[in-house]
Amino acid sequence: MAHNATDHTQPTGEIQKPVTGWIWKTFFVLVGITALEFAVTFIMDPSTFRNSILIILTIFKAFFIVAEFMHLKHETKGLIWTIMIPMALLIWLMVALITEGSAIGEAIFSAFK
Amino acid sequence: MSTTSTTQTLPTNASIERPRSGTWDGGNEPFKASYGKLMMWFFLLSDAFTFAAFLTTYGLMRHRHLAYTGDHKDFVFSSAYWPIPDHVFNSFPGLHGVDLPLAFVALMTMILIFSSVTMVLAVEAGHRMDKADVQKWLLWTLLFGATFLSCQAWEWSHFIHGTDAGTKMLDGTIFYGANLQMNQYGPVLFADLFFFITGFHGTHVFSGLVLLTYCFIATTNGTFEKRGHYEMVEKVGLYWHFVDLVWVFVFTFFYLV
Structure with missing residues (x-):
């Protein structure tokens, strides 16, 4: 998807090809967890147990955003x-x-x- | 530095001459992050406290009110207990009267996550000094951000105008929608917290859009290219991801649990 890097040359030199695999991987993890959250919300009856699952899943999502997208892990x-x-x-x-x-x-x- | 003092014993000559080069002696970056990025992190930390205060208040107020204990299907709006979010946020633009619990907010969540992805792509393009790619991904991020904000405007408008049926209030009148003093969905504070939490988040999205617009203009003018790095895009990226991060929590604590 992100492989349409520009072909016009710049004075500063060659532009490298984008490396975006990790970005899309993180994206699919986030979408997957969000889908799971929805499934849990509608399949399970409201209870402290259900809410605990939702909160843990939210913390997972937060981890991926902060660690990968915000680069804190590195x-x-x-x-x-x-x-x-x-x-x-x-x-x-x-x-x-x-x-x-x-x-x-x-x-x-x-x-x- | 080289003048001799008579009041104290001096270390050996060699250690005086050598410049102080410890981690905190200046001239280097102890956290290996630039000043600007570090300050953005500290700002985001303080902003996280503000949002945490909002969400904690929501938790406190929700537990201070009674919870609805009956069957999920028989739920009706009442100020006697805290409403179930599925029943409040169940409408979708263009599909009037159809019960679609949390569908619209799911769409909004996806849009914001996607805008976060295009933002990382812009930052990644900045690392490669690829001006055209930075422009492209910043524009996508702007588009998704603006779409999210428009969705929130619709959500607010719907929340304020209310359902067709409305709710019979304690004084016997039918009330539709919500304001800061009255709402048809439940306790007064439910609507107040909705306005404050999603409103404060929406304000952040708006600020993000302003910053992104600046980044796009500066990229187009070649400002960052002349500077030799796209660190500004990175810093605005941090802010934008933070806005997405906050939404992840708002989504769980306001809409799901």
């Missing part, structure tokens, strides 16, 4: 950790505040029961 270890450690803390934030949400709901709906 950066130095220092940069990878600089990005990943703060992001990991967000999982804590999310778990903590969702628990808090359930507690608020509990207080509102069942406090006087």
Whole structure:
């Protein structure tokens, strides 16, 4: 698909042929995971288990986008950790505040029961 | 450097003469990434915090409200419980009245993933200094980005105008669609979070389009070629992939779970 590289010559020299195999591979992985997410959403009944599967699949997708498309996998270890450690803390934030949400709901709906 | 101090013992001559060349002594790139790219990463990290705050708020508010417990098929809109997204986002442009749960959002997701692919292709062409290819892939990315934004405009318009039937509100009137104070789909905050989360994401897509337009013009004018590298395309590419990444999470947390 991407093999129609230009044939007009440039002053700076020969233009190399594009290498795009890894890009399309990542693309098909992303499409595949998205299709799987849809299948899981419609085949399974809503439950914590189903949502866990969806979240894990989402993290897979995020991994492919960040590692391949954003090239983070090929950066130095220092940069990878600089990005990943703060992001990991967000999982804590999310778990903590969702628990808090359930507690608020509990207080509102069942406090006087 | 070579003046002698009398107040301290000096290291040997050789180590004074030698320039400081440690990792953090300046003049090099500790992360082997240019200043601009590094700063783009840090900006994206801070932006990720903002989006995480939005999605966490969504999670908190969803759990603070009751969940719908009845059968999936019998679901009706009510402010008593949080709506099931399949029943809210089930329409498709041109197919009025047909129940197509999440079909349109699936299309939007595919368009955005595809725009991400054309963006990597533009970055890849930039590495090869292939001006014509960079132009071509930037144009495709612009096209898919603009299509995504138009889809979101339709989605918003549909969400605001509501379904044909509407929903009977607590005061007995029928209400159609949604605004920030009232909506037919469920609790007030459901529509608020829809507007804020998808709106903030859409704003990012729009900024991305502006940056891509700049990149396209600069590429066409030969600015990057004269500069000797297409790093600007790479940096804008990072931003564009980030927008796609955020959509992956919005898609899961807002539409699927």
